[in-house]
Amino acid sequence: MDLGPVDRETAALARLHLSKPVSFSIIGIFVILLVGALYFARSFFLPVMLALLITLTFSPMVRYLRRHGVPSAVSAVLLVLVLFAFLGSASLYLSDPISQIISDLPTIAQRIEERFAPLREPLRRVMSASAQLEELADTAGPAAEKVVVAQSGLAGWAANALGGLSTTLGATLVLVVFLLSSGDLFLHKVVRILPTLSDKKRSVRLVHNVEFEVSRYLLTITAINLGFGAAVATAMWFLGMPNPLLWGAVATALNFIPYVGAAIGVGATFVAALITYGTIGPAFLAPAAYLLFHTLESAFITPLILGRRLELNVVVIFISLAFWGWIWGIVGALIAVPILVVIKVFCDNFPGLAHFGEFLSGTPPAAEPLNGEE
Template identity: 25%
Template structure:
């Protein structure tokens, strides 16, 4: 019987492309189920990294105590963040009502630039809009957010509770030690890449938020704490977050102040802050840790934003790092990982995660078929 013909490279590439399209369609159709799960996994990775940092700084505490302390501190931080947003958001809405005359004047100036003789007022604009429909959509959005938050917490609890069985599952899935080492190395690459991204974005986001807060306080902008907090949260979204941090406070400054100069000065200062942190500090901190092409960052932002909305934008970079690591494990899909990487070497993230920047971990030899051995834990 003649041997089957070897599978051609074109067939393999075509199968990979079809698989990516099918996976994208499945992610879009199941977004209602998968987005809370993805956020829960994201939070679990963050809490696990936080626990390991606490364990390294406080060697006297046990692993379970460090995990419990990380969960408590994370809940406290998220609770404080929610209170800050709720308190400042109500003050912000009240000030917008007080600035209605100034806003009418600003609309008249802008309309005059375009030759509009009778400019509309804020009341006219609200009258033309279907406010009840927008309020209904907003209420549905809040209801959906509350429902998603509930499911995220449930998923997070189960993920944390199932951590103890992860090693046994790996042993069951990969009985040979060499395969197990390779799977664990891939998991560490994903985990370390996400944690490194979180650390860099958090530190640089704090730098931008604090510097922006000082600039806003210096010119007397109202709700400087609220805007600084918004800039910090937006820093986790590539490209769009920086645009929000640069444009939103100056637009409000146009409403608050009688002249354009405070808004112009604030716009220039915020642009300078974003430029220094984004082009000098961020590359030095990040280095080649993520090893992702900048064009891929933009494309992943658009792709995940189209599939999962704001959640996808927030998780676009970690999800793409995970995809690059997984695709690099197989010969048929490695070319996709090469395209996603910055230098054509998707294994670089693996080498950093393994602890040796030059030499990847060497797998242990397989056991002989004639001598069966029990898998080591």
């Protein structure tokens, strides 16, 4: 049978086999371009990623309400309004203590320098150059100029960061409304393309399983972190630390960052307690309480509620934190682990990606007998 020119070209492309070096080069170029796009177009990709995570979290709830007669658009708007009210009220309440801390930063820096002065003495003896720089920095005029410049620069940075975060959250919530309102529109379009009825049923089941597992994880871990923040706030209030609710909010956000968040929280509470109490002994109470609650949460509460199925590889977690923190800053570090969980759930539900999901898992593989052993 004689093939037409288009058919012959298609057959020739089908027989084209690229060598391994060429294939790896193409994949490497694609990865580099993708990373560059994520970095330089962060103002576009960050709201999209946040919106997708929030949509995966609340899609089962919207679907449940739709089965009971509530339109998807109505439930989506209500959910977004609840999120906006929660975030807005928290921002309004925490804005005053944050502004006060920013304005008091020069005084706080001076107190930190005074508290840690004994630790600086050995370094002065070893590094004579450091001593000379200290003598130059102790003059009144330049010191005052430094404080003004630092305070102004930090205030400007904080204003720019808060403005950018507000814009990102606004764009995210608007996109969430449209994604949740569309319901299963995109799923129906994908199912319509599939050839057989069994493929359609399997695809719907897989998508619903992924949505359910991701939603369960994100909602559960958010509830656990809120409980952890409430416990930290209560402990800070009981110990007489200033702004206990701010400490609770910070602890809730930092608990989304495994390992690193706990280290930052413990270190920050120690410095703040040292400034507040003035002596080393009582200053250890606040970080000890923080570390105690974190140990209880990470070692007992979270494994008991979520189980071991979604446990992740520690090395992969640190790589993900470093990568997304470099790409998208603090927000990227906060969502690094949720992104990993979404990827792992997808891999666990698709047989072709099971090996990659096993690589992401933190559970040790089953022991296999060596050659010659039964």
